[in-house]
Amino acid sequence: MSAPPVEIQGLTVRYGERPALTGVNWTAAPGLTAILGPNGAGKSTLLKAALGLIPAAEGQVRFFGLPLEQARPRLAYLPQRASVDWDFPASALDVVAMARLPRTRWFGRLPRAEREAARAALAAVGMADFADRQIGRLSGGQQQRVFLARALAQEADLFLMDEPLAAVDVVTEQTILAVLHGLVRAGKSVLMVHHDLSLVQAHFDQVLILAGRVVGAGPVAEAFTEPAIARAFGGLPGRTPTEAAA
């Protein structure tokens, strides 16, 4: 078996003085992994630090046995939808085509083949008919599917996704879950920050449960347990599990 998709050793991240993640040691198995935990547990922070978007105080991360810089072409990233301005003057196709930029020369127009690849990614999430629509005129769920299409267009082996299922409509949720299963069948791995505990049993292979540190990790059947969930969601001061899960 080849090297694991992600291997994290002693990862600590601080925002100023405040620790966001402390001493994370975790190795992902191939397949679909849900990263769970209450707000402020460090879920998004883990993805961002792994991708070098925010500095890590300590620790190292390897993808497929390689350091980040060498592994980049094999990685795709799907940030939170709210992280960008959807009034930006761009069509759905423009946004997805941005994923192809590292594969081509920068100057001038994007080659036709790259635009076609972007179009195919849009079709894969059921958005082919919206390719030319300005992104601000799409619904929230459609915008989320555009982001998923952009990640698909990166043609990666590992997908790091930050809450793609947050506040989406049923069609979008079904589409995204179908795409995720398709990726796993094709031998890809997905790490997904996720908050809806009800979907975990049915759809995910592994979980990583965070509360500022690793509270639980492993196959869903073993690690997705009441005590682990309670530890994570009850672990922050001033929160009850039900409040935190809401």
Add this chain to the structure above:
Amino acid sequence: MIGHNTLVVLLGCAALGVAAGVVGSFALLRGRALLADAIGHAALPGVVLAAMIVSLLGGESRALAPLLLGAALTGVLGLLALRRLTASGRIRPDAAIAVVLSSFYALGTVGLSIAQTLPGVAQAGLSSFILGQAATLTESDAILAGALALGCVAVAVALFQPLRALCFDEAFARAQGLPVRALDLTLLGLLLAVCVAGLPAVGLVLVVALLVVPAAAARLLAGRLPGMLALAALFGAVAGAGGALVSTRFASIPTGAAVVLGGLVLFAGALGVSRMRRA
């Protein structure tokens, strides 16, 4: 009847407007448009200093190139000061811009009043750098400013794809391995060059408006970035040439003011059209 010199000045101002529209669009989308205001004001001490040095060395203090070089130098100093002030995160960018802009401008104003007493500098017409006076531009001045501006357009258009990716989603661009820092520096360099090129014609007080107003108007109308750039370039050119024309006809009206008022008419029109479309 438009004379040859006037025509060259108008073309120079139109080229400047095109560059301001294109570079201003990227700056606006990246949330950096106000930096143009800081650069413009920070340029004044450099202009004054350059004029003094040139006249001390016995050169022609009206020569534009050294003045623009001086402007660029203190413009960069202003940007570095901004970076220093905001680095800790304890001073917000808006406050830092206000501090840098006003202190450099104050320094430049004091320098200007001293420089005006020096023989050789007094005739350089440095005060026209504050509000802009296209009528005082020579043909070669206009060609210099216009060429600098068109150079900026060429760079921005060539880097269209990565700049757009950066402006839309910095985190994604970084995750892809695009050189985000270098792209940001390039954009800043373009902003600096357009500001400096625009100083003699539009003036340091209002050069920010030439960068922001056409881009903001274009954004109201365009659904995609290529369209926004084209519209902003057109609006910038119309405002730039129109303002210059007005101020060459009525010498008491500073070019900067005429350019900005022209731009604002276009902006109001764009606002009206976008309102009607939404209704």
